[in-house]
Amino acid sequence: MNPKFLKPYSPQDTEDNIYKRWEESGFFNPDICIEKGIAKKNAMPYSIALPPPNVTGTLHMGHAAMLAIQDILIRFNRMRGKKTLWLPGTDHAAIATQSKVEDLLYKREKKTRHDLGRALFLKRVEQFAEESRNTIKTQVKKMGSSVDWSREAFTLDGKRSLAVRTAFKQMYDEELIYRGARIVNWDPKMQTTVSDDEVERKEEKGIFYYLKYGPFTIGTARPETKFGDKYVVMHPDDKRYKQYKHGQNIELEWINGPITATIIKDDAVDMEFGTGVMTITPSHDILDFEIAERYDLDKEQIIDYFGKLLPIAGEFEGMHIKKARPLIVEKLKEKGLVKKIDENYTHNLAINSRGGGLIEPQIKEQWFVDVNKPFRVKSSDISGIKKGEKITLKKLLKNVVKSNQIEIIPPKFEKTYFHWIDDLRDWCISRQIWYGHRIPVWYCENLKIRNNKSEIRSECGYPIVSVENITSCPYCSGTIQQDPDTLDTWFSSGLWTFSTLGWPLETDDFKTYHPTNVLETGYDILFFWVARMILMSGFLLGDIPFKHIYLHGLVRDEKGQKMSKSIGNVIDPLDMIKKYGADATRLSLIIGTAPGNDLKLSEDKVRGYKYFANKVWNVARFVLSNIEDIDVNVKPKLREQDKKICKELNGLVVEITDYLENFKLYLAADKLYHYFWHTFADVIIEESKKILTEGDEEERRSVQWTLFYVFTTSLKLLHPFVPFVTEEIWSHLARGNHQKLLMVESWPSP
């Protein structure tokens, strides 16, 4: 027996070596498994695309949980002889990464991106992303993840760029992508739009002002936007304002002098709220914009893209809205236009959750994906949707889940998913930032650009959408200019399950491994990402991107608080691995947590599972030291008790396999933990001791063989959960048939 076993198990001295051996074996790559006869050529494929971590920083416990869950599924299926592919990568996380680098640049050099210029700035971002990517790779390895590094992808590399442009072109040609002037979430700090899903609401106490607006009283929390308010809106059924007719003009005194206001009757107004009358600011409010659209009203811009007031504000022109507000209130008071002030008012501020500033709605020309426009299905492997049929993206999104082609685990999230689709509006995909996929559209400078969203024409003057870079106008050979904007990062992540497999090229990987089996991620990005993958895959491939969605919860601290740097309660996975080992860290993230539920993690919990790894180690010592004199490959005649033990073990194999097939990882891990510790170690081993010392030859053989059988079977069952310690022990069992790495041993069959 190796003297290693005389000491307690040391993950620190073991894990890196084991990972190196796995990597060198090549078995993370399914092609090599086939080559070496581990998986049959015609075996069932099993694939997972690793949700690519953002290159903004380092991995946290949520990533660790994700890696643990996926690695368990992957190792389980690999051991079952499937062609198993786990494809890793990273996400360029456009806006988040750019924001981070801009902050660093300013902090260190007091420079802005404009000081460097587009090309130089992008170099800096790429450098940052590269460093971050290396850190992330190291962390992924530390967790024991059996990903196929030879296929590693990045959302912004060449192959993915081809996929993005192809996708854009196909959607554009189908008129699902259009350019239009719509109200968008504008971040004046980062000078870009952000999508609805990236806006975070934060409650804030404010002051609510009741203002005299001619004969009406209107309320507002933002008096600085009111300069251009010349429409006054009320509900058509509101009896209080019966005498006013839709379209009627009234003269009144307003902030900067007399104006003519127009009455609008619209049922978007809540009669119960305030006075039931409001004025609208179509340029800077989404609801107001929609009302203005309905009646084709003027939409005058009040605030510029930097948050400063425009000439319409008169004497306040050029002033930042934050500074101007109290002065404007002062003036309103002087003019006797303030009727009442309510200081107990809370409202929601809109903030760019990707490290940006306070959102100011603005009307801007942007690129959108139309989710309500019917398109003709080119091909379909989706049940209930036929080739040639006309459907909308919304309907497509709903159908695949409703028809159970995609199963969401836990199922409660299906409802959330459907509600989200119901409320879904067109997706703004253009961003005014530099880091990302440049929009593959060029404009010929010889002719004026048209923006009619319904018109796509192959002639000069219309946007030229091209997969390949072009240098001159294909119609008039004139000078062209590429759209300066970049795409929303989720546009490229939406293609992830198939862009990683080589699409749009008809690669073997794509044919073999798509659709993927499982998409495993946190429930917090169900909308951002999961839904968009379904959308992209549905439209571009006429297929689903994955069969199951497994959503894990958020990892919180032991009190249930979110881990955050500012609270200082962050548990770093690398710290835990260093102190207790990756196996312990993995178990602590699996046991006691059902899918979709948040997980409370404490260091004590991780420590507890380190003890388990050591228990496995000690059992190995006991078993190894007691079987030295037998040939484990020869099955002796078994005692009745030992037959019973084997039978029970077979029952366990069935149970664990069933749990794993049904994504009940926490039950599988928990069950194994208890079997190993409280049945195998506490009962079977304890009872064996008497026979081993006092039994006759036949009894001893039976017990020895049974111990070895139960132990090796347990190691196989445990391997997906605690791969390091089991592999290390396996390497010391290299007797008889046990020549291979445990990671490619066959899963036990009952």
Next chain:
RNA sequence: GGGCGGUUAGCUCAGUUGGUAGAGCGCUUCGUUUACACCGAAGAUGUCGGGGGUUCAAAUCCCUCACCGCCCACCA
């Protein structure tokens, strides 16, 4: 405002199709015997949030109330 969850032992949570409550940690007592003190043995602890209903039988199904949490939303 709309939606979705949760409420089970001191703490963290399990509890598969309804059959008289489970695990870990913690706690108490004892224990060094072919592995392991990062150990073993024995033990205590619960009107399964309240109320009502269906049923031979409810933590589990239905209704209702209370509290907690999360997500979504354009309340000026």
